[in-house]
Amino acid sequence: MSAENLPEKGIQSEQDYEERVVTSAEDIRALGRAGWEKYDQITVDGVQMHFYRRPKQFGVPKKAEETTKKAEVGSPKKGESNRSWYIAAAIMVIVILVVGVVAYEATLPSTSSTPTPTPTMTPTPASTASMPSTSTTPTPTSTSSATRIDIYAGEPTSSTYGFGLSANSITSPGPTLTFTAGQTVTVTFHNAGTMDHNWGIVDAKSSTANVLWNAKVGSSSNPISVGGTASVTFTVGSAGTYYYICQVDAHVALGMWGAVTVNP
């Protein structure tokens, strides 16, 4: 075969070919299976030398030995190579999609239409179990023995402290508590803030006011620490208007108080 009737299209010259010279029958078979084309043959000192070539764009292994070895064990076909690439590409696409969806959902604002629970800004983990009902009036509801109230202390802003009936409804000042004279009440205090606080019912809106009915948890010198909880049960005194406060220094002035109304 001569260079003038090369079979591949687009081949301009012999420089576009790789060439191999082999002498063994084994190499000849291997090159033949690998798509090499024999174009010449000479005999030197009794040894037959076979000249093979192949278009460079064919993408053949560099060494004839490699070709032989691969041909013997079954050289990887083009289709298998492509399939590997398809699988790798598909895996990458799937990974990108999953990561994208997860990242997208993580940035989604909580929408009211989705039933999935959204994280709340509750600063204390103990708050959800004992949250009072969402009734707008802070008036406690009576049970058979004692009326139970949960009161949460915290800091709505850096300069305003307060109380609330749930960890995420803390206001400054806190909600008004309404009792009936002689009622037995158990207050469970939760420190949902970032600093120590306490709680007590007093006769004036001052951190030095007198505590009434032994209705207090902690004190100014021994407050409830952050995340802490304390309970007190007391009997409400006579009808009138009182206050509850945090006795820690200066906290009343920052809004840590609320009114207590006792009905006859």
Ligand SMILES: [Cu+2]
């Ligand atoms: Cu306080």
